[in-house]
Amino acid sequence: MSLRLNNLTVSYQRHPAVHHVSGQFAPGRATAIFGPNGAGKSTLLKTMMGLLKPDSGSVELAGFARRDIAYLPQQSEIDRSLPVSVSDLVATGLWHSTGLFGQVTHAGRGRVADALAAVGLKDFAARPINALSSGQFQRVLFARILTQDARLILLDEPFNAVDARTTFDLLELIRHWQEEGRTVIAVLHDYEQVRAYFPHTLLLAREVVAWGETASVLTDDNLRRAAQTAAHWQDRAPVCTVSGEGTA
Numbered sequence: 001m002s003l004r005l006n007n008l009t010v011s012y013q014r015h016p017a018v019h020h021v022s023g024q025f026a027p028g029r030a031t032a033i034f035g036p037n038g039a040g041k042s043t044l045l046k047t048m049m050g051l052l053k054p055d056s057g058s059v060e061l062a063g064f065a066r067r068d069i070a071y072l073p074q075q076s077e078i079d080r081s082l083p084v085s086v087s088d089l090v091a092t093g094l095w096h097s098t099g100l101f102g103q104v105t106h107a108g109r110g111r112v113a114d115a116l117a118a119v120g121l122k123d124f125a126a127r128p129i130n131a132l133s134s135g136q137f138q139r140v141l142f143a144r145i146l147t148q149d150a151r152l153i154l155l156d157e158p159f160n161a162v163d164a165r166t167t168f169d170l171l172e173l174i175r176h177w178q179e180e181g182r183t184v185i186a187v188l189h190d191y192e193q194v195r196a197y198f199p200h201t202l203l204l205a206r207e208v209v210a211w212g213e214t215a216s217v218l219t220d221d222n223l224r225r226a227a228q229t230a231a232h233w234q235d236r237a238p239v240c241t242v243s244g245e246g247t248a
C-alpha cells in the first residue's frame, strides 16, 4: 500500500496553492503536514481525497480502495445542525458494508458501541450531535473512523478548538493506529504534538520545503525557509503557467 504525489499542482483561479509537489507518504506511519497559514495544507488533503482536481500531476493510491480512506475536514466545514444522534453518525462509518440506506446489523451496532467506548463516549449514543461540545464531537468523528476501519486516515487540523484532555486521548489513538499499521496524515499547527506523535513530517510552503523524519525536517533553518517562502508569495502570488481551474 502506498500513497505517492507526482509533481502535483493545484490552483484556485490559476493561482497555485500547491505547486509541483512530489513525494511518498510513509506507509503504516503518521505524517504531519506542517507549514505557515495559507501554505496549501488543506488544499493538498482535499486533493488527495479527490475533492479537488489537480491542474497537473497526480495522486497515486496503490493498494488503497476508496473505502479504505477516511477524511476528517476541519470542524468549521461540518454542518452539525442535522437532527441525528451520536450513534447514527458513528454508524455512517459502516455504509460501505450496509449501503447508504441499509439496516445496521447486530454486529454493526456492536462495532458502533465499541468505537464509542474506545473514545470515552460509552453513554453518549442517544445524544443529538448538536448537543455536544467541540471536544466530544471530535471524539465522535474519531469513533466514526474506527467503525469504518479505514487504512488511510486524513485529518485536517483535528485538534482545533478541542480541549487538552481530548487532544491527548485522540493523539494516543493515532499512536495506536500506527501500531496497527494504519497510515495517518494530519494537518497540524502544534510543533510539540508533531514532534511527540508524528515520526514523519511534510513541511509545506506551497512547495515542499522538507519531507522526511520529523527531527530532520523541523529544523530552525527549514522553518525559517518555510516562513520566508510564505512571506514572499503572500505579497504577490504568481499565476501558474499550468492552465486550468483547481476546483473539481
Ligand SMILES: Nc1ncnc2c1ncn2[C@@H]1O[C@H](COP(=O)(O)OP(=O)(O)OP(=O)(O)O)[C@@H](O)[C@H]1O
Residues within 6 Å of the ligand: 012, 013, 017, 035, 036, 037, 038, 039, 040, 041, 042, 043, 044
Ligand atoms: N476555495 C478557495 N478559493 C480560492 N482560494 C482558496 C480557496 N481555498 C483556499 N484558497 C487559497 O489557497 C491558499 C492555500 O489555502 P489552504 O487552505 O490550502 O492553506 P492552509 O495551509 O491549509 O492554511 P491554514 O493553515 O491557514 O488553514 C491560500 O492562499 C488560500 O487563500
